[in-house]
Amino acid sequence: MSIVRLQILVLLDELKKVTAVAEEIGVKQPTVSFHMKKLEEEWGVPLFEIKTGKVILTDPGRMLLRYAVEIDRLYKEAQTRFQSYRDHGKHGFVIGCTDAASSLLFGLDWRQQSAEQNPIRIQLLTGRHSELLEQLQAGAIDLLVSGSFANPDALPQLQIEPLAQERLLLFMAASHPLATQAALPPYKLAGHRFVELADASLQDALRGWELQEKVTLPYEWSTDRMDLALSAVENAGMLAILPAFAAGRTGDRLLHPPLPGQAVSLKLAAAWRSDYWNPAFVQRIMAQLARGGAKAVETSGAAEQA
Structure with a gap:
């Protein structure tokens, strides 16, 4: 079997012309015709x-x-991985994660510790859970850190383990009308503008909170980046419901009281393919992530109390 011939088959389906395929791969037309015949x-x-x-x-x-x-x-994919190995002397390990997960688990301490302990080159990609899950299943990334594995039984080809959980807080500017209210009932949130962090696991948790408290929050804007959500709170007078570790990014600029009503947490987990070629190494990465998550939760808990 020839890889080149299969690539020609793929290109012929796309381009429909022998001349176009020959130009695409840099050969003469008779060469493409020859490979078609041999295939x-x-x-x-x-x-x-x-x-x-x-x-x-x-x-x-x-x-x-x-x-x-x-x-x-x-x-x-193999070409890309081996090129990275030739360029850097280390095999690559690609971690995909949502912005919320990266903010909690991948601080500067984790990156330094990872570089010291692992003879590899780690690449961190952020994106939406659904897109990253497709890349994980296709083998384009090695590990997915997210929170949206609501039905793990539907993903039998993956190994999924919990990592951390973090309480959700209400973020607002000190000048916001709700900032002076000591006891804030959940229904009062419905009359104010919200920015939504477009993280599927966080949204799932909030849907349960809305049902419990019989409140529908009016989201005026949505972003998948936590820094932009915090900016909207600080500069546009909006409200946001974010994990407690986000408080460490705001200093004294924003208030972050507990979300009124039922307590809600963002739960994070990691997933990798069951047939991954080096399961022992995945477990080492998982151990580092678990330690990083515990440290981040401890830090954000102190910030919340402050």
């Missing part, structure tokens, strides 16, 4: 047909395409 001989069925000057995949061709796309993706 059909290898699989013993017609894979291509020409219609109105375009190359169309036959039914067997489309059947093979599904495997060719995945093989091409894995090959390119």
Whole structure:
């Protein structure tokens, strides 16, 4: 089996022209035609047909395409990983996490400790849970740190372990009308503007709080970055419900009383593929993350009391 021929199959499905594929991979047209012929001989069925000057995949061709796309993706991923190893002398380990998770678990101390203890090059990517989960399942990232694993039974190919949890607080400017109210009933929040942190696990926790307290919060703006949510609170007079560790970012500029009513926490977990090639190393990373999470929660608890 030739990787190049499978790549040509993928490109023919996309570009429809032999000349376009030849130009894309930097070879002459007869070379592409040769590989097309050899690919059909290898699989013993017609894979291509020409219609109105375009190359169309036959039914067997489309059947093979599904495997060719995945093989091409894995090959390119391997190329990227090995290039990183050649460039840096360390194999790469990619951690994907939501912004809320990165804020809690990946402080400067963790990065320094990780660099000292691990003979690898760690790459940290932030994004939305759903997008990162797709990358984890495809093998593009090695570990996902998030909170939205509401139905782990639906992900049997993944190992999922809890990491930390953090209480949610109400953030407001000192000049906000609610800042002077000592006892704040939940229903009074409904009349004020909110900025939403677009983190699925946090949103799930708040939906349960809204049902319990019979309140619907009016979100005027949404962002997946905690620093932008805090900026909206400080500069636009909005309210936000964020994990307690965010208080460490605000100093004395913002108030952060407990969320009124039922106490709610953001729960974080980590997931990795069950077939990951080095499970012992994943457990080492998990141990570091657990220590980092415990330290961050302890620090944010002190900030909350202050």
